[in-house]
Amino acid sequence: MIWHLIAAVFAGLGAAGVGLLLRLVSGKRLPRWIVPVCAGLGMLAYQINHEYSWFDHKQTQLPDSARVVDVEKGQAFWRPWTYAFPMTTAFSVVDQDDLITGQADGQRLVQYRRYRFRKEYVDQVTHQAYLMNCTSRETVPLAGEPPRPRTEATQTFTETDPLFQVVCQQE
Structure with missing residues (x-):
């Protein structure tokens, strides 16, 4: 700073x-x-x-195996130029080297960790473990120790969603 x-x-x-x-x-x-x-x-x-240039700078600091899956852009009234050109305020990445693949009932399951970077006066980084069912395209956050699925927060993705492609459509 x-x-x-x-x-x-x-x-x-x-x-x-x-x-x-x-x-x-x-x-x-x-x-x-x-x-x-x-x-x-x-x-x-x-x-x-x-x-x-914050977003580009942060991307250069990530490992080669990290893939950006979500980008959030925003505006601020004290930055009037952001209404014409919104700036990146947060983004999420998944590290492909940390994927844990398994099978259950004939369905492919992948456990992954999603990192969220948020631009504030001091950069904030949070992470959350998830479990993705690649067959049904559903993901559920994992919480606790040992990790247990929080089924009330289940999300369904399309095949074109970047998160689904990064997690499930790898070799």
Whole structure:
């Protein structure tokens, strides 16, 4: 967090330098307020760039076996540009190396863990274990120790759903 503040300050200083240079090149015909305006625009541009590149940056930190299965985009009234260009606020991944496959009553079952990353002032990561019935395309969260299915939270997926494809349609 402190590094982003420092980076924003330096982006502002660099943009203020550009404003000062423009003022000097114009023979001081540009008004003096161009320097602080450029500084503010530089800090704002850095912050916008940082927020929109968060998803790509987090993806580079994931292992090669992790697959993104859900992306949430959102808007905020204090970021009016997000109404035109919604930014990624959360996403979910499944690590294909952690899949546990089994059979029960002739149906293919896969146990997996779903990780959810949420962008806040400090990034939040939560995880939940699930059991997917690949034959009926149903998934149920697992809770407790040993893990027991919570059948009241059963979800059904279509064959084109990214989560179903990642979990069930592997080799």
